Amino acid sequence: MFFKEALRFSYQALIANKIRTFLTGLGIVIGVASVILVVTISLTSEELILNQIRAIGSNMIFAQYEAGNNSTSPADSDFIKLSDLEAVRTQFASRIRAATGVSTVYDRIRINGNEQ
Numbered sequence: 001m002f003f004k005e006a007l008r009f010s011y012q013a014l015i016a017n018k019i020r021t022f023l024t025g026l027g028i029v030i031g032v033a034s035v036i037l038v039v040t041i042s043l044t045s046e047e048l049i050l051n052q053i054r055a056i057g058s059n060m061i062f063a064q065y066e067a068g069n070n071s072t073s074p075a076d077s078d079f080i081k082l083s084d085l086e087a088v089r090t091q092f093a094s095r096i097r098a099a100t101g102v103s104t105v106y107d108r109i110r111i112n113g114n115e116q
Helices: 002-016 018-056 082-091
Strands: none
Touching: 002 018
């Protein structure tokens, strides 16, 4: 008896507030669709990113020398030189495909009278 009364009361409330019922239903549909869309995109993106990482290879070695940061004054440092790169190429020639050197330099310049 109580269940029938609750259903009748709910039905009357839905009929009396048609716009509120429509907006609530629309909110539920949009919410569920958003969750499904986000999960689908994340699963698809995960596989794409993993495939790109696999394409690079897991036997890649990256060596970097860093002497301070951009706020320190310049000092004599033991930077990686071309001879170091050539030594890596010769010693590991049978086990590597390529070797390259990268140099990042920080310096201060004047722009419109301000040092940056």
